[in-house]
Amino acid sequence: MESVHRTHQASKCTKEIVGQKVTLNGWVQKRRDLGGLIFIDLRDRSGIVQVVFNPEISPEAVRVAEKVRSEYVLSVTGKIVARSPETVNPKMATGEVEVQCEKVHIFNPAKTPPFMIQDQAEIDEAVRLKYRYLDLRRPKMQQTLFIRHRAMQVVRRFLDEHGFIEMETPMLTKSTPEGARDYLVPSRVQKGSFYALPQSPQLFKQLFMVAGMERYFQFARCFRDEDLRADRQPEFTQIDIEASFLPPETFLSMMEEMVSRLFKETIGAEVKTPFERLTYREAMNRFGSDKPDLRFGMELIDLSEVLRQTSFKVFAGTIAGGGQVKAINVKGCAGWSRKEIDHWGKVAVQLGAKGLAWLAFKEDGVKGSVSKFLSEQEITEISKATQAKTGDLLFFVADQAKVVANVLGELRLRIAKELKLINQNQFKFAWITEFPLLEYSEEDGRYYAMHHPFTMPMEEDIPLLRTEPGKVRAKAYDMVLNGYEIGGGSQRIYQREVQELMFDALGISMQEAKEKFGFLLEAFEYGAPPHGGIAFGFDRIVMLLCGHSNMRECIAFPKTASASCLLTEAPSPVDEKQLEELNICLREPQKTV
């Protein structure tokens, strides 16, 4: 192998080193035979360069090259020569030169791969995942993993510079009674007992704060045994961060700076700080979402005041019943056909609306499903509130606030996508703050913590914990980007009195709380500092950095929607002996091997 040691990467073969002798190692992208010469595009991690085999230079090399096919692994030694002007390939970074091969060695042959190793190929995802090691040879996939790597290093460097200590937490840990479903691991030594894989290192990172570590971070693998959606994986990576003694404002600016540097140093994107801030309430009101896409307008306009007295019963009745009437202004779309409008009406109904009212501001007057029910005065006020001009189309939903937000928020996104209103190269960050602390479950007749039971309420709302728990706002914050939540965190409760109020509001006795969170509560009694933190969804950040729309593209070896790995065929049946050692058996035992 010594004799075929690489001297250059393919991408380094440029005009600047014409005349130099190089040794390259890589894979055959393709071979062409042309006029007695053989041309091979040799690919490595850095790029592609053309190698030419000429019998006048080395008949022996030509004889070897004749055997070579796509994806063979080669070592090529030769001189960099400039291509003649007519053969320069401006599409290739190395297109001005080629390597005149003097010596070639086949490290390994290759079977014909099931798909071409190139970005343009349309390949069934199942095939890609089965042959992931070939899929990862495609430049776009390699690029994604390089960016992922770079992102990790940038974040680590930033946090290190700011005094955060990277610390590892256990993977074999304790099952948590609330939250998502745990993955369990049977213990062989303590028969009948189980470890759980962590859903997040939440408890441990708070313990680090109690331990006086002051600033912690970790790229933490987390596990949730939930049914999967396109942007969920059973195991995922989060950038987990926690700090003591830091005012929340200072902490949030620090995180903004970190994310800004991350985008700058991976893909060169300029991200302005400080980020926009929206309270949860404002985000829901204006965008119908707590993760609004701020790259375009089409905000939700509340017309409840304008229409409270309307003679149109549907609107007036909804408002009188505690509901809302809101509209979005689809600029310039007054000319949409009845069919198009009906299409969106159906979408609205699918999303939970009773119907979708509309008004089109046409040259020849205002038309639409509700035009005849509204007075001229009302239409004028609506057009004022929505800034509707001639040519605009308004969609209305009248319902309870939650339904209105959900339907119009989603319509806003889908219509913007359809109309291509979204600048794909823009990164619009924001913080969403003042989340509700608790959510009421009609089903269970009790409140649940929206984030987790250690989230601190806003000071001024603490008295409400006893009286109107649903109105208490939390010191919680999400970072959103282009309609995705990329991080979420909070200040934590560190005072016993507040923690007790919180458990009270959740209907959990201190006894019960101790059973569930015993060691954390106990730890808090030995001097807990004020602290707070955040966790970023790293896979999702990489997805957005790389312009992917599916998280599987950003993970080297992802799992399918049924949580399988098509490459290794995990999960798989295991030996009966293994189960015996673990003191477990199958309820349907036929599947052991």
Place this chain on the structure above:
Amino acid sequence: MESVHRTHQASKCTKEIVGQKVTLNGWVQKRRDLGGLIFIDLRDRSGIVQVVFNPEISPEAVRVAEKVRSEYVLSVTGKIVARSPETVNPKMATGEVEVQCEKVHIFNPAKTPPFMIQDQAEIDEAVRLKYRYLDLRRPKMQQTLFIRHRAMQVVRRFLDEHGFIEMETPMLTKSTPEGARDYLVPSRVQKGSFYALPQSPQLFKQLFMVAGMERYFQFARCFRDEDLRADRQPEFTQIDIEASFLPPETFLSMMEEMVSRLFKETIGAEVKTPFERLTYREAMNRFGSDKPDLRFGMELIDLSEVLRQTSFKVFAGTIAGGGQVKAINVKGCAGWSRKEIDHWGKVAVQLGAKGLAWLAFKEDGVKGSVSKFLSEQEITEISKATQAKTGDLLFFVADQAKVVANVLGELRLRIAKELKLINQNQFKFAWITEFPLLEYSEEDGRYYAMHHPFTMPMEEDIPLLRTEPGKVRAKAYDMVLNGYEIGGGSQRIYQREVQELMFDALGISMQEAKEKFGFLLEAFEYGAPPHGGIAFGFDRIVMLLCGHSNMRECIAFPKTASASCLLTEAPSPVDEKQLEELNICLREPQKTV
């Protein structure tokens, strides 16, 4: 909280900033009341500083301070003042100053901790682990985690600079049929099937090479469900590295440089490169170990040639039967009492020797258990070979090579420790190379791969695979430090013919091999590059960096020998409903909750 924002860390309170007003946040190390004043040592992550509460400065602060006890969390605002010469504390880094408190805020009170937060305390390990969040407040533990963090960053930076890409591999993966016992994770979706937690990312890192990533690394969490020893944990962290197209020599130097930088930039230790190299054979011969401690001599001297013809039957017989006689020279210990010598004799027997012969070179002649059986000529030759001088003591073991190595190798270590021959501040690195490729199991009547079945044999030994597999040396290397193996790796087989020979030698048919390692073997058919790598035991490296002798000291939340976490009480019984969802039940079901 805004009003009590920290301006300085405790350790930054020095003479240079006398007169400045500072706000500190931290924990009360101790309180003393003296002559109407209250003194508090305030501790944060950086160190400790003395705060003085004087009723003439702030009677209110004094009133608060009166309530304060050890481990309370405080915010203190005041002026840095120089201590009078007689009160300067030279043992404290901040001992020339104190903070004159003007304002104090109690963030949180604290119960009396179960042990003092200081390094000197002798605390039962079980108590330390149960209250790990308090144990981690001790300076030595914090220091360990800081060094661990620094070590991670240094290694990452080095590998990044050298073109290695950090890539993550799955934790929920496939059970491997060979190797240690797997931790299993039942699948809920595919009932009856199981994931396994990875013992190492070995297969994935080789797949990255097939995928053309060329240089990979990862700080990988690995799992082995084995019975634990002092330096083993059920989950541990390894620095996992793999590279393609790199000549082994280049790779090994790169790793030396990395480790050298690691020691330099964490604890300031100068590590010389290149490292000493010993073949496995030489290491076993000279030190009786494949992970020799090279900080002292006392090498094993082979006396088989010298003693082949001796009339002393025990020695001659052993040699004639294919065994060896070897000795170590315990310099200057000829004066050991009979009791001392008997003690080591017992140790030798415990270690598997039939007995421990000895010769003491005393002023008044050579004494010892075998002196009367050996001729003068033989004793002279022995003293020459072992460089025994007057005052030296020789210990002999006569047995098969394996036993001799084991017993004398271990005696060498224990005696050196007893005699304090080892310089604790020295770091002696070496590479052990040319490991045997295969190990024969008498029990199973077959060979097993010593490393793993993808380890490349040395080219010149490949023909031996068919004839004398036990003699084949592998292109494998361990990095050893002070008697510990800190890393191990190899060049991998990438050619199908060699792989087939290997499976043949292991008595595994290609069919069977495909069942066991199917996807990797298949991947190799699509163009595998020459590649190799290494994995370092990161916890163990941190242990050696910090001068600990137990790996639990280097892990934030370690497990005990029965693989329990005393803090969280993992593993623990789980809900019957959880087991039902996973389609498993307990064989002894009484333990569910």
